[in-house]
Amino acid sequence: MTPFMGYFMLGSAFLLIISMALMLGRLLGGPTLYDRLLAVNSFGTKTVLFLCVFCFIIGRPDGVDIALLYALMNFIGTIAVLKFFNYQSLDVNLSAQKTAQKTAQSEDLS
Amino acid sequence: MSLFAAVAEPAFVVPTMLLDISFLALLVVVAFAIVRMRSLFGIVMLQGVYSLVSACWFVSLDAVDVAFTEAAVGAGVSTVLMLSAMLLADRKSTPVPMRRQVGALAVVVLAGMAMLYAVGDMSAYGDVHSAANSYVGMDYIAKTAEEIKIPNVVTAVLASYRGYDTFGETVVIFSAGLGVLLLLGLNGNSGRWVARPNGQMLNDHAAPSAGLATDNRSEEQRAEPDQ
Numbered sequence: 001m002t003p004f005m006g007y008f009m010l011g012s013a014f015l016l017i018i019s020m021a022l023m024l025g026r027l028l029g030g031p032t033l034y035d036r037l038l039a040v041n042s043f044g045t046k047t048v049l050f051l052c053v054f055c056f057i058i059g060r061p062d063g064v065d066i067a068l069l070y071a072l073m074n075f076i077g078t079i080a081v082l083k084f085f086n087y088q089s090l091d092v093n094l095s096a097q098k099t100a101q102k103t104a105q106s107e108d109l110s
Numbered sequence: 111m112s113l114f115a116a117v118a119e120p121a122f123v124v125p126t127m128l129l130d131i132s133f134l135a136l137l138v139v140v141a142f143a144i145v146r147m148r149s150l151f152g153i154v155m156l157q158g159v160y161s162l163v164s165a166c167w168f169v170s171l172d173a174v175d176v177a178f179t180e181a182a183v184g185a186g187v188s189t190v191l192m193l194s195a196m197l198l199a200d201r202k203s204t205p206v207p208m209r210r211q212v213g214a215l216a217v218v219v220l221a222g223m224a225m226l227y228a229v230g231d232m233s234a235y236g237d238v239h240s241a242a243n244s245y246v247g248m249d250y251i252a253k254t255a256e257e258i259k260i261p262n263v264v265t266a267v268l269a270s271y272r273g274y275d276t277f278g279e280t281v282v283i284f285s286a287g288l289g290v291l292l293l294l295g296l297n298g299n300s301g302r303w304v305a306r307p308n309g310q311m312l313n314d315h316a317a318p319s320a321g322l323a324t325d326n327r328s329e330e331q332r333a334e335p336d337q
Contacts, residue, residue, distance in 0.1 A: 010125050017132045020163070024136065027152070027159060028143050036155045044185070047162045054169055057126075066174060070165075070181055077158075077186045084193050 009057050016050045044074035133167040154192040158185045
């Protein structure tokens, strides 16, 4: 790796930290709950990106696997939070919920 | 890789330290925001962000396993647990009067000063004669391969040399998780509990977060009057 690449990656790591700070601003000032939720979600994405960049900075690209795990966990966590907000419980089968709503709508139409 | 073959020249150590410092600055901002904020949902989200930032910081300190635990437990599980606790309580915390904060501030300042005092006794980074690099730590590193026959020294210490210790920790964490599950009722009982914040009786209809949720109960449950 050339020194230019090294400084390029370091610069991108700093840019990622700056964008984390911007997300933090939205999180602090966000008027609605959903702004905050989106801010947290994209903060998680920034974490994943930083992890990838940092693994290449220290020259151990196998750390990208850990970044992949972070991405999966971020996704599952956001789904869990949204589900909890909608149904107040994690014990709701989402597919069953959808069919129940559909039947309710069709009853309303008839 | 050749980049870090050239790490010996100190020019490259400084930028990674700058990364650490900017993460610490973000952590300070998030911590102050958690203290100042009144909306409980915002606080829960900020706690998730706090553990994500500290996970990044741990990674840049080369402690990837700690970072992964922090992200899984801090940003994943405890966010959901905090949310389920929040659904049972008020949505905003009431501000604490200034005179009741003085004692807590004094305790925090004293503890911080004690920690700063203890920093002087810490051995230098990478010191050969430090406690971690002399007595039993070197024994673990030297003998793990022949005694336990697994390549990872940390796993050997956790699961074999200090197996009873780890067993006790597991029991503690298991009973804590059981208590949390019984309190919050994640098995579908959430919303049936009666909370009483500010002396006001709440059921699942009157809970502060009830407006956020759609009614997912069946028709006959909905027809039943509240207990």
